[in-house]
Amino acid sequence: MSAPLATPLEIVRTRSLASLVAQEIEGLILSGQIAPGERLNEQALAARLGVSRGPVREAVRGLERSGLVVAVVNQGSYVRTMRVEEALQVFDIRVALTGHAAASVAARATPALLAPLERIMRDLTAAERADDAATYYALNLEFHAALFELAANPRAAQLYDGLGKELHLFRRRALLQPENMRQSNAEHAAILQALRDGDVAAARAAGEHHIVGGRARFAASHPSDQSRPQQVAGGESDARRKSGLPPG
Amino acid sequence: MSAPLATPLEIVRTRSLASLVAQEIEGLILSGQIAPGERLNEQALAARLGVSRGPVREAVRGLERSGLVVAVVNQGSYVRTMRVEEALQVFDIRVALTGHAAASVAARATPALLAPLERIMRDLTAAERADDAATYYALNLEFHAALFELAANPRAAQLYDGLGKELHLFRRRALLQPENMRQSNAEHAAILQALRDGDVAAARAAGEHHIVGGRARFAASHPSDQSRPQQVAGGESDARRKSGLPPG
């Protein structure tokens, strides 16, 4: 566990260390290597990445703004824990975004315009048939990105992306099950069809429905969780406090 | 201009300096005291606020994540300049958010639930009649906040707020003209009526229309601006570079 990280940290110096560190930490969080609720030990992080605490602090501040991390004064920063309720709100926002984007694309859809989506749809279906969850997952991301791109709204795409990251704060269970994959892809097909038809209302409905479906699947697989401590409830033991860097 | 800032900086120490500084800088940007495209001189800022550069840097990093600031390595951070096109995208997102929220509220509206909105609506109309733009502006914010609250989606409210801040990167001209005020309030009324009726589709349409109207007013009052330099185009003179702190 000495230094298994061959990250770009050592490589490019065209970006500030802080930005690299931010990217690095974000990766650790999203990949689950640092779990929600867990503390970010600045010193340990700095040592692990081979930089001083300055850049680490700057990075953490950025992450804080973007909602992945919460800071407590004189105590430290913790990976944000999300209550189911909050996650559902985020889903709702994605519903609105996706429905709007779909409607917007439908309003001026042409076969040429839809070409990228058609391509992704084909690949998506192939992945579904092959039960290739990993590929499907990646293509799914592409599908949504393409939708926002067609809607000529990169800002919305970026936002959608960020919200997706927040959602990663939950263990992504039940996301890649074959059954869900089939369901999800049927929804993709519905969106695309509405787009082809240039049917604004249908496109919006299909777009919304797709995310609502995801939301429902999420809600179904998560208990109401009233028990979860708001956020770093007082009871953090020192043992926990020390555990900035888990097994690694 | 020695130390005219009686900001909370000196007062509360229950929050970290960095967060106070971030708030301070954000205020300077949103109030236009630091104009879009202008450079943020860390040293000057630190001196002005009476802290060292550390907290200032952390604050700027946060602002960077939230989109108010862009950083260039080894050169500095600049208040973000927004192209009209980007602003329109942001408007679009607000359209989606507002429409969705209105629809969501309409779906389960009751007189009791709508009470807060009714109250704000009354005040709004009073402000409109009195041509009290400042009050109207504040109440308008309240109206939207209340809408999202009723939609049980504080996350969306927060997001809407943040997007509003980004929009402040544009001089807010044409926002508080009497004519617009009347128009805007008529739209508020339409939303509320649809909510009372529990008409989901109408509520969504009214909600969207309200923002689309704002968007249109914005677009009308802004040239297409292809001329605007992408962002800190190479030509920053040193004179400009030095002008971190303008007149003050």
Place this chain on the structure above:
DNA sequence: AGCTTGTCAACTGTCGACAGTTGGCATCAT
């Protein structure tokens, strides 16, 4: 025993300093 109080180690918050980079300006050659 249970509760209070004092002590301690681990961190965070903040600062000051140093090195590296950038762009501008003056100088020099063509």
Place this chain on the structure above:
DNA sequence: ATGATGCCAACTGTCGACAGTTGACAAGCT
């Protein structure tokens, strides 16, 4: 004159150090 070249000041990026705070643990009191 015009363009290339070298120097210089102003900053940013990064680091190491110090002070203050927090929570835990142990000793002492009721």
